[in-house]
Amino acid sequence: xxxxxxxxxxxxxxxxxxxxxxxxxxxxxxxxxxxxxxxxxxxxxxxxxxxxxxxxxxxxxxxxxxxxxxxxxxxxxxxxxxxxxxxxxxxxxxxxxxxxxxxxxxxxxxxxxxxxxxxxxxxxxxxxxxxxxxxxxxxxxxxxxxxxxxxxxxxxxxxxxxxxxxxxxxxxxxxxxxxxxxxxxxxxxxxxxxxxxxxxxxxxxxxxxxxxxxxxxxxxxxxxxxxxxxxxxxxxxxxxxxxxxxxxxxxxxxxxxxxxx
Numbered sequence: 001x002x003x004x005x006x007x008x009x010x011x012x013x014x015x016x017x018x019x020x021x022x023x024x025x026x027x028x029x030x031x032x033x034x035x036x037x038x039x040x041x042x043x044x045x046x047x048x049x050x051x052x053x054x055x056x057x058x059x060x061x062x063x064x065x066x067x068x069x070x071x072x073x074x075x076x077x078x079x080x081x082x083x084x085x086x087x088x089x090x091x092x093x094x095x096x097x098x099x100x101x102x103x104x105x106x107x108x109x110x111x112x113x114x115x116x117x118x119x120x121x122x123x124x125x126x127x128x129x130x131x132x133x134x135x136x137x138x139x140x141x142x143x144x145x146x147x148x149x150x151x152x153x154x155x156x157x158x159x160x161x162x163x164x165x166x167x168x169x170x171x172x173x174x175x176x177x178x179x180x181x182x183x184x185x186x187x188x189x190x191x192x193x194x195x196x197x198x199x200x201x202x203x204x205x206x207x208x209x210x211x212x213x214x215x216x217x218x219x220x221x222x223x224x225x226x227x228x229x230x231x232x233x234x235x236x237x238x239x240x241x242x243x244x245x246x247x248x249x250x251x252x253x254x255x256x257x258x259x260x261x
Contacts, residue, residue: 001097033061039260056084103131108151119174127191219257
């Protein structure tokens, strides 16, 4: 579950699913991942974006082996102490893998809470506390999955299907009771509601991806960085981006070449 949630952070299911199977075949346990070179994890990760997540997953596997006898921890504090694991991922693991009473607040859940429960925008901490208070004992996994689906399919971001909503039908939706004015939709700006990602084409993210893919195939000479990153006339930018990859542990520089660690 930890692997799946790490992969799905900012990556669509259709892209992550095939790589998920490949990664588990290669690293069936945290120990198998921890004992492998981090470059092997990065190589399997390539194409999913945000390669620092692969480095974090490898570091988390090592901590799981060193501190938790090779078993993914089942407490919120221990999960949050793992590299790359934030509140969403930690609670998703608790609720889905361990059936602990934990609420997972994503874009869809944040929208439902703001509209149906509070009729006002919610800060991240307020949304999390409210979500935690609503999770039924003994049904954490099903509750979280149902609430996410409800927000995705019924309480949509644009043009919510209020006519199909069982909460609105029973007169229990706080936003509907207040008049459901689209101009004052409480979901706007609430916790869990994300903005648009910056343009990928021509971005540093695109250049980073090109450099990592090239390194997966073999050493990348430093003098070829600009051309490989797609900025043949901007060597300074290529060097800066390559430096960030080295600083994050995604690549290493050896004898004038960038390589997987």
